[in-house]
Amino acid sequence: MKTNIEKLFSFEGKVIIITGAAGAIGSAAGHLFASLGANVVISDLNEEGAKKVAAEITKESGKEALGIKTNATVESDLGELIKMTIGKFGKISGLINNVGWGASTPIWESDSDKMVKSYLLNTVGAYNLTKLCMPYLEKEPNASVVFSGSMVGVTPSPEFIEYSTAKAGLMNMVRSMAVVSGPKVRFNTVLIGSVDNGDSTLAAGYDPEMLRRLAEMFVMKRRGMPMEIAYGMMFLMSIAAQWITGIDLRIDGGGSYKSKMPGKD
Amino acid sequence: MKINNLFDLKGKIAIVTGGGNGIGKACCLMLSKAGAAIAVSDLKHEDALKVAEEINAAGGKAIGIACNVTIDADLVNLVETTIKELGGVHVLVNNAGGGGGGRENPYKITVDKFAWVFQLNVFSAWRLSQLCAPYMKDTGYGSIINITSMSSINRSPNMSAYASSKAAMNHMTANLAMDYGVDKIRVNAVGPGATKTAALASVLTPEIEAKMLENTPIKRLGEVDDIAGAVLYFAAPVSEWVSGQVIFVNGGGVQTLD
Numbered sequence: 001m002k003t004n005i006e007k008l009f010s011f012e013g014k015v016i017i018i019t020g021a022a023g024a025i026g027s028a029a030g031h032l033f034a035s036l037g038a039n040v041v042i043s044d045l046n047e048e049g050a051k052k053v054a055a056e057i058t059k060e061s062g063k064e065a066l067g068i069k070t071n072a073t074v075e076s077d078l079g080e081l082i083k084m085t086i087g088k089f090g091k092i093s094g095l096i097n098n099v100g101w102g103a104s105t106p107i108w109e110s111d112s113d114k115m116v117k118s119y120l121l122n123t124v125g126a127y128n129l130t131k132l133c134m135p136y137l138e139k140e141p142n143a144s145v146v147f148s149g150s151m152v153g154v155t156p157s158p159e160f161i162e163y164s165t166a167k168a169g170l171m172n173m174v175r176s177m178a179v180v181s182g183p184k185v186r187f188n189t190v191l192i193g194s195v196d197n198g199d200s201t202l203a204a205g206y207d208p209e210m211l212r213r214l215a216e217m218f219v220m221k222r223r224g225m226p227m228e229i230a231y232g233m234m235f236l237m238s239i240a241a242q243w244i245t246g247i248d249l250r251i252d253g254g255g256s257y258k259s260k261m262p263g264k265d
Numbered sequence: 266m267k268i269n270n271l272f273d274l275k276g277k278i279a280i281v282t283g284g285g286n287g288i289g290k291a292c293c294l295m296l297s298k299a300g301a302a303i304a305v306s307d308l309k310h311e312d313a314l315k316v317a318e319e320i321n322a323a324g325g326k327a328i329g330i331a332c333n334v335t336i337d338a339d340l341v342n343l344v345e346t347t348i349k350e351l352g353g354v355h356v357l358v359n360n361a362g363g364g365g366g367g368r369e370n371p372y373k374i375t376v377d378k379f380a381w382v383f384q385l386n387v388f389s390a391w392r393l394s395q396l397c398a399p400y401m402k403d404t405g406y407g408s409i410i411n412i413t414s415m416s417s418i419n420r421s422p423n424m425s426a427y428a429s430s431k432a433a434m435n436h437m438t439a440n441l442a443m444d445y446g447v448d449k450i451r452v453n454a455v456g457p458g459a460t461k462t463a464a465l466a467s468v469l470t471p472e473i474e475a476k477m478l479e480n481t482p483i484k485r486l487g488e489v490d491d492i493a494g495a496v497l498y499f500a501a502p503v504s505e506w507v508s509g510q511v512i513f514v515n516g517g518g519v520q521t522l523d
Contacts, residue, residue, distance in 0.1 A: 240494030
């Protein structure tokens with residue numbers, strides 16, 4: 001017998017697609033939602049990673065999970081993701097548009113190609129997948145879409161000009177979706193602070209010393225854990241949040257005492 | 266953190282001001298269901314006692330305390346009584362508040378009335394935070410939740426005192442988060458849209474409601490549990506890396522009286 005509180009945060013019978021889900025935050029969300037009763041679809045460009053995460057989730061939670069290779073910038077891949085989800089689970093109750101990535105680029109060294117590629121990956125991909133999911137989401141009670149936003153999308157971020165610009169666009173897109181969502185589907189963003197994503201953080205151009213100084217700047221004196229972002233996603237998707245749409249929930253350790261990223265020196 | 270502990274407040278003690286009715290009462294019941302012992306505070310002692318009784322009858326633990334949050338001695342008494350009878354304080358919900366309702370015509374409102382609105386909404390929340398923080402710091406778990414309002418970001422006629430006081434609460438939330446973060450005390454706020462309470466009913470007409478819903482993507486007014494759900498999120502360990510934030514629980518839209 002579930003308590004009233006457990007019922008508010010139960011995802012039994014739900015089917016949730018998570019993109020970029022072989023990575024730290026996406027896979028944490030997969031584990032969390034499955035442990036709360038959902039069937040999750042782990043979508044990632046990295047096929048091996050997606051299948052591995054799905055298998056781990058099934059092993060840990062006993063809930064069937066699907067691992068699918070998806071290139072979020074290829075529309076036919078997104079169509080295939082929907083088709084396989086419906087084929088396997090018959091419905092889509094929630095979507096987490098988590099895929100995204102940006103490299104550190106000095107502000108005047110970007111170009112059209114880099115800017116457009118970032119926009120396609122971080123913003124347009126989420127738009128396309130959400131559009132494809134809508135007919136299914138509209139049939140489900142308390143259907144909800146959560147987007148992974150970034151603090152770089154709301155603060156001046158000259159180190160990440162392509163990524164930060166695309167994330168800023170994403171967040172306003174979500175607000176527009178929320179306004180027309182009607183009572184059927186909710187749209188919210190989790191605004192993610194500096195999270196320890198393991199290797200992908202290092203690949204984005206940080207070095208360990210920068211990260212140590214970054215952690216020191218935060219009110220809570222540490223960077224976030226991937227699961228702490230998943231918790232916020234889960235709240236926004238839950239019944240407890242059923243009158244919440246169009247918000248940006250910042251999960252950032254209370255924010256930084258300084259407004260500037262630490263440099264290399 | 267185990268997943269079944271995310272919303273677990275067993276062993277935690279919560280003070281909720283304005284807990285006798287409406288949103289405050291819903292917060293008391295929600296936090297109690299999550300396992301917290303509750304100090305239900307209300308201007309009307311009888312209302313506070315009634316909610317405490319309801320919680321105790323359901324197997325929870327609660328006490329009812331009379332408190333006029335504009336009187337400093339009452340705030341001190343609220344915290345001291347909670348410490349004495351329940352043994353500590355981990356969660357503070359600053360829900361008591363008032364003013365607004367489109368009754369603040371700047372040609373007519375007095376300075377005293379304007380100051381009273383700030384005393385009621387802002388100073389009480391700040392002072393209670395000050396009184397509770399040392400206890401939260403000692404136990405290593407603290408969550409302060411300020412109930413603000415959509416008015417804090419809306420522009421409406423005849424609401425300058427209430428709306429600016431709620432805006433002050435939002436910014437106070439962000440600033441206190443900076444002060445208390447190092448002591449593992451989180452400070453967040455929930456900004457309700459038009460929520461079905463007796464306070465709203467006193468100013469709501471069918472015409473106003475219809476107009477509110479026109480501007481609300483999720484086509485209904487708020488229920489008190491919608492607000493209490495967001496309060497639970499901030500009160501519980503699930504949000505332990507979240508501080509300084511305001512969540513607007515408003516069906517995605519803006520509901521105004523005008």
